[in-house]
Amino acid sequence: MGILRDIGTWLWRLLPGNPILVRVVSTGSKRTRHLWARLIYLAVLMVVFLAAGRLLIGGGESLADLAKQATRTFMYVSLVQLFLMSFVAPVFCAGAITQEKDANTYHILLTTPLSNAQIVLGSLLSRLYFVWVLLLAGLPIFCVTMIHGGVTTTEVFESFGLAACTGLVTGSIAIMISFTKVGTRRTIFSFFIGVAVYLLGVAGIGLSSFGQLPEAPVATGMAQSQSALRMSWLAPVHPLLALLVVTGQTNAPLPSDVHHYGWPARWLLAYPQYGYMVLTTLASGLMVLLSLIWVRRGTKEGEATILSRVLDRFVPQTDGRRRHKARRVWRNPIAWREAATRASAGGRSLLRLLFILAGFVFGVILLVMHHSGSMGPGAVGAALTRAWLVPLVWIELAVILLVVTNTAATTLTREKETQTIELLLSTPLTSRYIIAGMLQGLVRLVVPLIAVPTLTVALFAGADLLHRAQGNPVVTVEAVFMIPVVMTAFTALAAIVGLHFSLLSRKTVQAVMISTAVVMGGAGLLTACGWAMRGTNVHVAGAVLPFTPVWSVQALLDPWEAAERASPVNWSTGSSGVSPRSVVAFRVTRTLFSLIAATVYLAITYALYSSMVRGFDMTVRRQST
Amino acid sequence: MIIQTINLTKRYGKLVALNNLHLEIEEGECFGYIGPNGAGKTTTIRILATLLQPTWGEARVCGHVVGYESRKIRPLIGYVPDFFGAYEDMVVQEYLEFFASAYDITGKKRNQIVGDVLELTDLAYKREDLVDGLSRGMKQRLSIARVLLHDPKVLMLDEPASGLDPRARIEIRELLKELHRMGKTILISSHILPELADLCTSIGIIEQGELIFQGSVREAVRRAQTGSVVHVVTPDDQAKAQELLVGLPHVEDAMVRDGEIVVTLDSDTTDFSFIAEAMLQSKLRIREIKQEEVNLETAFMRLTKGIVQ
Numbered sequence: 012m013g014i015l016r017d018i019g020t021w022l023w024r025l026l027p028g029n030p031i032l033v034r035v036v037s038t039g040s041k042r043t044r045h046l047w048a049r050l051i052y053l054a055v056l057m058v059v060f061l062a063a064g065r066l067l068i069g070g071g072e073s074l075a076d077l078a079k080q081a082t083r084t085f086m087y088v089s090l091v092q093l094f095l096m097s098f099v100a101p102v103f104c105a106g107a108i109t110q111e112k113d114a115n116t117y118h119i120l121l122t123t124p125l126s127n128a129q130i131v132l133g134s135l136l137s138r139l140y141f142v143w144v145l146l147l148a149g150l151p152i153f154c155v156t157m158i159h160g161g162v163t164t165t166e167v168f169e170s171f172g173l174a175a176c177t178g179l180v181t182g183s184i185a186i187m188i189s190f191t192k193v194g195t196r197r198t199i200f201s202f203f204i205g206v207a208v209y210l211l212g213v214a215g216i217g218l219s220s221f222g223q224l225p226e227a228p229v230a231t232g233m234a235q236s237q238s239a240l241r242m243s244w245l246a247p248v249h250p251l252l253a254l255l256v257v258t259g260q261t262n263a264p265l266p267s268d269v270h271h272y273g274w275p276a277r278w279l280l281a282y283p284q285y286g287y288m289v290l291t292t293l294a295s296g297l298m299v300l301l302s303l304i305w306v307r308r309g310t311k312e313g314e315a316t317i318l319s320r321v322l323d324r325f326v327p328q329t330d331g332r333r334r335h336k337a338r339r340v341w342r343n344p345i346a347w348r349e350a351a352t353r354a355s356a357g358g359r360s361l362l363r364l365l366f367i368l369a370g371f372v373f374g375v376i377l378l379v380m381h382h383s384g385s386m387g388p389g390a391v392g393a394a395l396t397r398a399w400l401v402p403l404v405w406i407e408l409a410v411i412l413l414v415v416t417n418t419a420a421t422t423l424t425r426e427k428e429t430q431t432i433e434l435l436l437s438t439p440l441t442s443r444y445i446i447a448g449m450l451q452g453l454v455r456l457v458v459p460l461i462a463v464p465t466l467t468v469a470l471f472a473g474a475d476l477l478h479r480a481q482g483n484p485v486v487t488v489e490a491v492f493m494i495p496v497v498m499t500a501f502t503a504l505a506a507i508v509g510l511h512f513s514l515l516s517r518k519t520v521q522a523v524m525i526s527t528a529v530v531m532g533g534a535g536l537l538t539a540c541g542w543a544m545r546g547t548n549v550h551v552a553g554a555v556l557p558f559t560p561v562w563s564v565q566a567l568l569d570p571w572e573a574a575e576r577a578s579p580v581n582w583s584t585g586s587s588g589v590s591p592r593s594v595v596a597f598r599v600t601r602t603l604f605s606l607i608a609a610t611v612y613l614a615i616t617y618a619l620y621s622s623m624v625r626g627f628d629m630t631v632r633r634q635s636t
Numbered sequence: 637m638i639i640q641t642i643n644l645t646k647r648y649g650k651l652v653a654l655n656n657l658h659l660e661i662e663e664g665e666c667f668g669y670i671g672p673n674g675a676g677k678t679t680t681i682r683i684l685a686t687l688l689q690p691t692w693g694e695a696r697v698c699g700h701v702v703g704y705e706s707r708k709i710r711p712l713i714g715y716v717p718d719f720f721g722a723y724e725d726m727v728v729q730e731y732l733e734f735f736a737s738a739y740d741i742t743g744k745k746r747n748q749i750v751g752d753v754l755e756l757t758d759l760a761y762k763r764e765d766l767v768d769g770l771s772r773g774m775k776q777r778l779s780i781a782r783v784l785l786h787d788p789k790v791l792m793l794d795e796p797a798s799g800l801d802p803r804a805r806i807e808i809r810e811l812l813k814e815l816h817r818m819g820k821t822i823l824i825s826s827h828i829l830p831e832l833a834d835l836c837t838s839i840g841i842i843e844q845g846e847l848i849f850q851g852s853v854r855e856a857v858r859r860a861q862t863g864s865v866v867h868v869v870t871p872d873d874q875a876k877a878q879e880l881l882v883g884l885p886h887v888e889d890a891m892v893r894d895g896e897i898v899v900t901l902d903s904d905t906t907d908f909s910f911i912a913e914a915m916l917q918s919k920l921r922i923r924e925i926k927q928e929e930v931n932l933e934t935a936f937m938r939l940t941k942g943i944v945q
Contacts, residue, residue, distance in 0.1 A: 334727060336764060431723060432721075434721045437686060
């Protein structure tokens with residue numbers, strides 16, 4: 012009996028009575044910030060629910076229609092729920108990476124009688140508590156979709172299971188990073204980007220022809236009207252691809268069809284939604300286990316490890332002092348610090364170099380493939396090369412925007428967190444000087460990055476000039492000059508947005524999350540607007556597209572494609588009515604409006620900069636009290 | 637008057653951190669600012685360092701009004717906060733050059749000044765060490781080096797000796813004495829009162845946002861000395877001696893404690909020779925008789941009520 016009671020007490024203190032969890036559950040729910048987050052989350056779900064299903068505002072004529080609408084509503088609401096969960100879970104779990112370090116409570120926790128399991132599980136579940144409560148708050152909306160049929164209880168639970176498991180695995184990754192003691196404020200951004208790249212990258216592969224499972228039947232869902240879609244073999248490892256199976260957009264193969272893959276692949280492919288839940292739970296368990304093993308490693312900083320002993324044999328011994336040669340500080344010390352210490356710290360120089368090298372290598376490979384004829388002959392080859400070049404520049408632009416937004420968002424918050432802002436404010440440096448210095452430092456950081464797409468495009472333009480006889484240029488000459496102009500304008504705005512939220516926020520995590528969301532959300536919204544305007548006419552498209560980062564790049568690099576989309580279709584021949592004249596008209600319009608767009612972006616940047624300078628002292632001093 | 641506050645008031649919501657503070661510090665003084673935790677010391681220093689705006693009243697540094705002429709004040713002051721703000725991946729020399737640039741000290745002059753300041757603070761051998769890796773004592777010395785770069789008139793130091801080991805504390809104290817000898821006006825807040833007594837020419841005691849004393853250390857001690865306490869040691873019967881002393885005029889109390897008779901005199905009595913005379917007349921021998929010393933710590937304890945906001 013005694014043993015059973017002890018086990019019971021141990022289990023009680025491990026989870027329901029875990030002091031770390033109890034503290035968060037009893038205080039976290041009352042925070043205004045959390046209430047607002049819940050409200051916004053539910054409002055978004057509600058808007059999607061009403062817009063997609065029109066259940067509450069009419070539209071259904073028969074029971075069958077209502078059931079179809081309910082199915083469609085369920086699909087959209089599930090997709091949005093998963094999307095929000097994929098965004099919200101990293102946001103709430105990322106804080107775990109540095110929270111203990113920031114509050115200096117890590118060592119205190121380790122000296123209490125709390126076991127490793129209590130510390131790790133308490134930290135994990137206190138993070139997941141909010142995410143899962145948020146998820147549960149949306150359950151009534153899903154219940155309404157079930158009223159009219161077309162949606163089963165199993166589907167609702169599967170959809171929730173996928174979202175909950177996404178939260179679980181994200182939280183486990185954050186906790187593992189936190190407890191393996193490699194977590195710093197820099198890690199948060201990498202974590203955030205890692206999650207985003209995984210979700211978008213794997214989804215992209217999964218939805219491409221390469222990612223589709225041949226054994227899976229072609230979908231009979233609503234997506235069929237656009238293109239035939241099979242389930243991806245990546246569905247068991249990706250929540251969105253698994254959700255497509257749950258909502259009937261893709262169909263899982265029968266177990267007998269995938270029998271030849273052997274266990275467990277055949278089970279994972281036949282039941283991808285359950286496969287995802289099992290795999291993420293197992294992965295989370297593994298990460299929790301690793302955290303348990305490593306939880307006390309943080310107290311052993313500086314101790315010799317097997318790796319350090321091996322390295323010591325090859326690297327000359329030092330006296331243990333951390334030092335390097337002093338560098339020359341520039342006339343503007345803020346700009347120097349941004350460029351020389353912040354941008355180069357923690358291997359960031361290496362990452363930048365890797366980006367530059369990768370960009371050039373891809374560009375050169377594409378150029379060689381084009382001129383060796385691997386992309387096809389003449390106009391077809393040029394079009395195919397452009398089809399690769401445009402996404403390459405898109406990726407480079409996205410990386411540049413993310414890097415500059417993140418770096419800008421951390422500038423002032425880092426000063427606040429290390430309290431160096433007080434030292435700066437007690438010097439004669441003015442707010443204009445401080446912000447200008449930060450911008451100058453950011454420019455130094457970004458210039459080599461913008462040079463990558465610019466030089467890539469210049470390489471193609473140069474090669475086009477050399478092979479003029481072929482008559483099918485890959486890029487236009489004006490693109491070489493306009494690409495750096497528009498990229499600089501977009502980047503400047505992203506930088507000032509990052510700086511703006513860095514000024515307004517007290518914490519780096521908060522500033523990074525808000526500014527990344529604003530920049531990426533804004534870019535996404537403009538991309539959607541541009542998408543809607545692409546098919547109008549050459550003049551309108553040429554005037555509108557330069558204002559959107561994504562389509563601006565395409566309009567500059569591939570005016571033929573953009574002009575073709577913007578030209579009316581000749582219904583008698585079935586082809587679009589693009590003519591050389593239309594292309595020229597489009598090129599002229601988009602070049603002119605690219606300049607105007609760049610001016611507008613820079614004007615907005617300057618307006619934000621001026622407003623920051625005016626409000627800097629007041630904001631910082633208010634925060635310091 | 638190099639520092640002057642008139643009715644200086646600072647409120648954080650409902651909390652009154654400073655309440656009509658009147659403070660006056662002469663040029664060349666080393667002013668010790670003491671008070672319990674939460675009394676308003678850091679708030680005063682942060683206002684004088686132009687980091688905070690007063691809610692009410694006025695603060696002047698070198699004749700310039702804080703809030704209106706802050707830009708004129710900043711080159712004239714050196715502020716050392718009660719924490720050390722370190723930048724990542726910066727070595728000692730870069731750290732000083734960084735702040736020298738912030739004070740518009742450039743070119744050869746900057747090299748010269750940074751070198752001089754490193755020598756003065758005995759940090760020259762650490763010039764290529766990362767700031768993050770320095771010990772707390774070294775960081776504090778670096779903080780002082782930082783504020784000497786632009787040769788300010790006034791140094792404002794908030795708890796500079798906090799958390800330092802005895803050696804580092806003595807080194808910092810000697811450095812501050814040297815700076816005082818060089819003519820700097822120093823405003824220093826600290827909880828280590830014996831060191832302030834040794835260093836400061838005058839002190840201010842603040843409690844609950846109000847200045848309850850300003851003057852020299854000697855004056856503070858005198859003010860705190862409400863009644864002399866005399867310790868008497870006798871090899872004879874202590875109970876008999878106590879009985880005798882309690883009955884003497886001007887004696888408020890006498891008690892035996894740790895083998896001594898502790899005699900408290902009334903506030904008007906400073907001469908305690910009558911105790912010796914009375915004891916000798918009663919054939920009680922005296923091994924030792926001495927007046928209890930009132931130091932700054934005792935004065936602080938007596939002058940403040942120990943109420944923390």
